[in-house]
Amino acid sequence: MLPEPKPAPSTASVAGATRRRDIGVALACGAFVGLMVGAAYAAVPLYDWFCRVTGFGGTTQIAAAAPAEILDRRITVRFDANIARGLPWRFEPEQTKVEVKLGEVVTVYYAVTNLAARETVGTASYNVAPTTTGAYFSKINCFCFTEQRMKPGERREMAVVFFVDPKLAGDRDQDDLDTITLSYTFYPTREPATARASGS
Known part of the structure; x- marks a missing residue:
């Protein structure tokens, strides 16, 4: 006796899965952009701190x-x-x-x-x-x-x-x-x- 074929996923479930995947990708991209913006703002004070501590570049x-x-x-x-x-x-x-x-x-x-x-x-x-x-x-x-x-x-x-x-x-x-x-x-x-x- 042949197994019954699995029902094809409904259009609604496929659309839901695609939507969840798109939201996940958008959230990951947003987090990455936020991290890069934060790093850009932190770079100047961190570099200034590094120069003052080490004297790098002739910083006194x-x-x-x-x-x-x-x-x-x-x-x-x-x-x-x-x-x-x-x-x-x-x-x-x-x-x-x-x-x-x-x-x-x-x-x-x-x-x-x-x-x-x-x-x-x-x-x-x-x-x-x-x-x-x-x-x-x-x-x-x-x-x-x-x-x-x-x-x-x-x-x-x-x-x-x-x-x-x-x-x-x-x-x-x-x-x-x-x-x-x-x-x-x-x-x-x-x-x-x-x-x-x-x-x-």
């Missing part, structure tokens, strides 16, 4: 206080100042270099002058070279990443308080190091049109 460290010891080894720290296109400022270090002991806290000044006949705004970024020294160059106080609003013709002195960490002496890769360059670049800050209008 931030310190709240001076180190506990000062070593006799000396390093020359040179100072560099740059202005990005579109910012009518003169920006320069008040001294081009200093010789410091490892662990010694030093204060130096940069001078900035607004050469425009209008108020202008800028923000400075920084790094050190060689880039491998970023993990050992610590700043206690700095004007970097703080918006500087300058009146027409205004001149301002801005302090940088720093030290070179004594831990550098224990890094065999830095045995021949005798010079570190601290470099700043000021960029124009783009203000919203509403802020410009309210200030005029």
